[in-house]
Amino acid sequence: MKRTWLYTLLAAMIVSALLLTACGGPQPPATQAPAEEPVEEPAEEPAAESAARKVATFIWTQEFDTLNPYYTNMWFSAITQQLWNAWAWDYDDQNAPHPVLVAEMPSEDNGGISPDGSVITMKLRDDIVWSDGTPITSEDFKFTYEMVVDPNNAVASTYPLDLLVSLETPDERTVVMTFEEPFASWQATLWHGLMPAHIMRPVFEAEGTIDGAAWNLKPTVGCGPFVLTDWESGSYARFVANENYWLGKPKIDEIFMRFVPDDASQVAALKTGEGDLGTFIAYSDIPTLEAEGVNMITVFSGYNEGWYFYLDPEKGHPALQDARVRQALALGFDRFSLNEDLLLGLTEPAATYWDNTPWVDPSIEPWPYDPERAKALLDEAGWIDTNGDGVRDKDGVELVLTYGTTTREIRQDTQAVAQQQLSEIGVKIELFNYASDIFFSSYGEGGPAATGANDMFEYSTVPNFPDGDTSEWLCREIPSDESPDGINWPAYCDEELDALFQLQVTQVDFEERQQTFYQITRKIFEEALWVGLWQDPDIFAIGPRLKNVKLSGATPFFNIQEWDLTE
């Protein structure tokens, strides 16, 4: 009799597991959010046309951390904002702005921008409504502004709303923003999403913060062509068409985002047609996807992968202080074959930090691959192999550079190739890899790139695309014990360059600003302060069923309401 206990135990375990799963899992989505379930759910269901329902499946390799546009930095969350939320204006496939919440783009001609560029007035459309039918008014803008700058809310970024002196709402349809100084990059940075005052304000009044608001993780009231119905952690998020969308009801009924943890599962799903759209595709997977009839679309969102050098005059490697050595590194690494082979010819070597924007001096061509010229430059700079160990040296210092980057496969592969090619011009490279949350840690946290733990670093970053502004090269951004959060990690300070950067951000006139940027790009390029490896576009895989797909760099899904699904 006694052995029955074993079976009892096992049975108990199975039952408890099933119970637990039952609690967490398979209920219909409707019962999961008691608080603020919108009314459109019943409107969808009884239509009993489930056979004709058009469901597009997106395969995401990263799950969003939160959906509140002001609480996330994640790209996978940000690109959904055109689905269920809205920017005041988004960008089309030519990266031209087109109004969404505003009636027209503010400009000097229509009085939207004051002559000195410090006051911007937005006129809102009359027909904009939240998906629950509540009208969107200037009050929502004011509320969003107040929430972002309130110290009780740990939003991801307050920029650029923290530059505002005031935000006024003279009437329901007008928002007037006053900046301290003319702010040239307003168009690319302002109003990336909106929070519904009628839902969030009670939360803020009750809790003193909106950090814990249910809407952040489950924004079932939105203002995009689709609206979120449910999000199951680790599995999926579901968006259905928003009946109240003012730019036209979407042609697709439902967008189902499925979270898979890695590229392989994503590629598998795209190949079998289980997935209609995927992004952040590894370059190596592209040929197999194309062979299965999946369309690959590359769009530039301003990212360029490149080498940064640690240029601190005291702590940096002495060789890197010499522009000729940096130029030699650029000349000694065959970035053309790299793009052709490792990146499958889908990208080009980047010449500047601003490639694919209008800010680059058109006369700039990327450094060619010319190991002989590289050797000559190194000789000229005095770096010669005097002790015959195969590595150049000068004044007793060997030309051994440490090269750090993250653990991403393409970066590790690039490191291996660069190490070999640079050894051929007499430069020895030691490789370092860090998890990305360590690599990008601040100076205060001892991050390797911020503290200059290595001599050169590889990563990809972006200005305020499609704008060109960045604070990365400003002298005041050099991290130190006093300002541990600075982001001028190369620790490079040049008064002339600094002045040019300070100037461009105040230049409201496009042509003038462009000329300033031409000077900036020429200087950074010619002195090889930054050496571009490849232009780092966003790669989208679009399954054969999806039609009318256009993608933009800044706001990829800008015309998603026009997408269609065919068999």
Place this chain on the structure above:
Amino acid sequence: MVGVSRSVDDLLTPPLTLRQLMWLRFRRHKMALFGVAMLILLVIYSFGGAFFFSEAYANTTNTKMRLQPPMAGHPFGTDTVGRDILARTIYGGQISLIIGLTAALVETIIGVLVGALAGYYGGLLDSVLMRVTEAMLSVPQLFLLIVMAKFFGGQIPDLTVMGRTFSGSVIVIISIIGVTSWMYLARIVRAEFLSLKENEFVLAARAIGTPRWQIIFQHILPNSIAPIIVSATLGVAGAIGTEAYISFLGMGVRPPTATWGNMLDGAYNYIETAPWLWIFPGMLIVLTVLSINFVGDGLRDALDPRSRAT
């Protein structure tokens, strides 16, 4: 079984020494013999192979020849930057075997020290050491490894030993594997010490004033060597497997230094398109771990006085 046990019955043969007896028992364990043979082959493969391919060749990239399937020039194919996988499994094997051996050594030293001190001295020291052991046992090793691999990752520069450059992360991996896997051994050693320290020979040694370290290391330790040897052997297999685990999760030895483990890093993305990326290093890991486990099992049978074999 074959022809060996016959002679044991023969009263005319002199009695076997302990060592001979062990060898007899070990020999009966065919799997263990297979394991030894396999291990010898693997060592020849990874260290002897170095005469055919230089390390520079193993690290030579050729982006025009990336992801080539096995073929004449590259019997195991090439990887994502066109390096020869055969040469890399050879040099990777060296590092993997070294990691396995040294990590098991670190593990054994810590385990024996902690176990011996706790078992011999007892009292407060015992309580403290055993609480630490329990604490470490309460967190699964893989979780500890991930956290520690991130903590120490990228902090140690490359080292050059005998003209060859090794990634500093080799040291990190060896240490963290050693530091997170000694707990079971410590418990075994402690138990052995607890039972042995009251034996007459220890009491006698103590009575004539033998120094404590001598009692610990020269009197008690040799008597509890059997479980330590078995545990250390299995530890080597464990360490090689563990290295593969953390490498698979992308936190192992930094490239370009190859190990069987870090050759698998990222191979997940080529499960279908380039299976040769993961099949060859994977098979080598399995073979090594399997052989060591066989040897360990054989040793257990041979060294265990209660073993019914022979």
Place this chain on the structure above:
Amino acid sequence: MTRYVIRRLLQAIPLLLFISMVLFVLMRNIGDPLATMGGRRVTRSSDRERLTRQLGLDKPLYVQYFYWLIGNDWTKMDLDGDGVAETPGRMRGVLRGDFGTSLVNRGKPVLEVIWERLPNTLLLMITSEVVVILCALVVGVYSALRQYSLTDQIVTTISFFGYSLPIFFIALLSIYIFAVNFKRWGLPYLPAVGMFDPQVGKTPSQVILHMVLPVFSLSFIYLAAYSRYIRSTMLEVLSQDYIRTAKSKGLPRRTIIFLHALKNAALPIVTVVGLDLPFLLAGAVVTERIFAWPGMGRLFLDHVSRADTPVVMGILMLISIAVIVFQLITDIMYAWLDPRIRYD
């Protein structure tokens, strides 16, 4: 017995404190949660400065630990950076059951984050454990009864194989064979990733279908160890006097094996199972990653990679507690099953 249980529980408290302290220090040093915050570019300096303050990351490590442990609702925090602490803290601390809020899913309580994933892991793990125990009993008993037979040798060899296979290798191999190649050959193939097919929905049959490969991979590896263990325990029991007595009394073989031998062999098996259960949660890490199973292992990896201390600490502490509790349960069960054992 009650006194023994109470004593063990009291002993567990300093142990858990010690574990939590070490892990907290490690965690806070293995990455910067504000580095990119999951984005592709570095956090702006002004935002980083503000967030460090708002999330309390600017406090000395021991203060952060104390806030985590006992909460900070008894004191005031400076959120706006004017040097005046005016806002009351919101954490109640682990000791009062508040594991804090996630840094990644900002504002979401840690327990909620974990709770969403725990059932999925348990479903996978317990199913595997049941499969393993049942198969291991059959295999182990069978090979013990026919020690050194051909079957025993084969079983032993296979189980050694399983024991030596890293789980990712068998997982990759099983995907390659049963998902990729079966499909290529036009055979009925198994789904490789996820918990269910979104087109069909989360139905029991879908979940079971998606569980086949991960459960197979996990079971194969544990089966080896367990069946070896059951085999050797059975062998030991079978050589005991009372079995010989039973045999000489002429009891049926079946009765001897199942009633007498297995019952006594069950004791050490229970120990192993009991002690292993919490560790199964850890075994999930790699399996869940490969099969895209939305469980706690994947949660752990995702949040470790963004240095989300509260969530990672929550997972680790829950597992540590589970380990300690299961150890205690095993001990109690041991005493209950074997009247010779007394803890008082």
